[in-house]
Amino acid sequence: MNENPMVPDLDLPEAPGRSLSGVASMGHAVVSGEIDVSHGTILYLEDVTVSFDGFRALNALTLAIDVGELRCIIGPNGAGKTTMMDVITGKTAPDHGKVFLGQSIDLTRMIEPSIARAGIGRKFQKPTVFEQHPVWENLELAMKTDKGWWASLRARLDRDAQARIEETLALIGLESEARRLAGELSHGQKQRLEIGMLLMQQPALLLLDEPAAGMTDDETMQLAELLNHLRGTCSMMVVEHDMEFVAALAGDTGKVTVMAEGRVLAHGTLDDVKRDETVIESYLGR
Ligand SMILES: Nc1ncnc2c1ncn2[C@@H]1O[C@H](COP(=O)(O)OP(=O)(O)OP(=O)(O)O)[C@@H](O)[C@H]1O
Numbered sequence: 001m002n003e004n005p006m007v008p009d010l011d012l013p014e015a016p017g018r019s020l021s022g023v024a025s026m027g028h029a030v031v032s033g034e035i036d037v038s039h040g041t042i043l044y045l046e047d048v049t050v051s052f053d054g055f056r057a058l059n060a061l062t063l064a065i066d067v068g069e070l071r072c073i074i075g076p077n078g079a080g081k082t083t084m085m086d087v088i089t090g091k092t093a094p095d096h097g098k099v100f101l102g103q104s105i106d107l108t109r110m111i112e113p114s115i116a117r118a119g120i121g122r123k124f125q126k127p128t129v130f131e132q133h134p135v136w137e138n139l140e141l142a143m144k145t146d147k148g149w150w151a152s153l154r155a156r157l158d159r160d161a162q163a164r165i166e167e168t169l170a171l172i173g174l175e176s177e178a179r180r181l182a183g184e185l186s187h188g189q190k191q192r193l194e195i196g197m198l199l200m201q202q203p204a205l206l207l208l209d210e211p212a213a214g215m216t217d218d219e220t221m222q223l224a225e226l227l228n229h230l231r232g233t234c235s236m237m238v239v240e241h242d243m244e245f246v247a248a249l250a251g252d253t254g255k256v257t258v259m260a261e262g263r264v265l266a267h268g269t270l271d272d273v274k275r276d277e278t279v280i281e282s283y284l285g286r
């Protein structure tokens with residue numbers, strides 16, 4: 001929520017166009033509907049500062065993510081990684097700075113649900129699925145969430161919706177679990193299901209905060225495979241401590257951002273940042 005009462009909530013209008021036709025369907029080229037990505041940037045943060053009782057959790061943070069990019073963010077505990085996601089999703093209002101989705105959507109002037117509708121999906125660390133419902137229904141419910149207009153188009157879209165659920169089930173590797181209760185799934189399967197639920201909303205940008213935490217090595221690599229597979233479908237920002245997972249996502253050429261003390265400490269390929277003296281001192285060398 002926008003917690004600053006001085007800043008009006010400029011809510012975006014309902015935007016059926018974005019989700020229905022704007023965002024490319026799974027497996028096809030990138031995004032963008034009403035999000036202006038003409039300059040190639042899906043997310044732009046400039047000089048963002050957040051203070052909690054005088055302590056700067058974010059301190060003049062500047063960072064940009066390209067359309068279609070899978071950006072890994074690493075950094076020590078307390079670096080401000082989760083706070084950054086709170087700012088992007090409208091949970092925390094920055095004291096200062098710019099936060100834009102594409103060229104023209106000013107996220108600091110929007111409330112949380114509008115930001116989600118504008119195309120940002122967020123995965124929290126703990127899986128949040130509807131445990132008492134079958135996997136299939138979880139995906140169905142996720143598609144309907146917050147979509148008043150969807151109901152009215154439902155008759156026409158039913159077959160499309162079914163196809164999308166099936167496509168998503170295959171993507172998250174849960175085809176054979178479709179009829180099982182979500183509560184019966186393993187931790188790794190629940191995490192993939194929640195990602196599937198976010199995908200049903202066809203986000204332009206997916207934020208994942210420590211998605212591999214608590215996973216077995218196998219589950220972690222399955223998740224890396226899934227996220228790698230999503231490249232080109234949506235842009236992603238992945239915060240993670242597990243360096244093997246980061247390596248599986250970043251490969252040799254992907255960009256990794258290292259945060260510390262509320263700002264960017266280093267940025268480059270995983271090899272670049274691993275060799276960076278300041279990074280070794282403040283994080284990797286601990
Ligand atoms: N609501 C809050 N009130 C006060 N301090 C907060 C609040 N949220 C975060 N902080 C502080 O801001 C700093 C940054 O926290 P944040 O959770 O963003 O770090 P992080 O990089 O996500 O760390 P971790 O890797 O442990 O998840 C921490 O010192 C934290 O204690």
Ligand SMILES: [Mg+2]
Nearest residue numbers: 081082083209
């Ligand atoms: Mg965190």
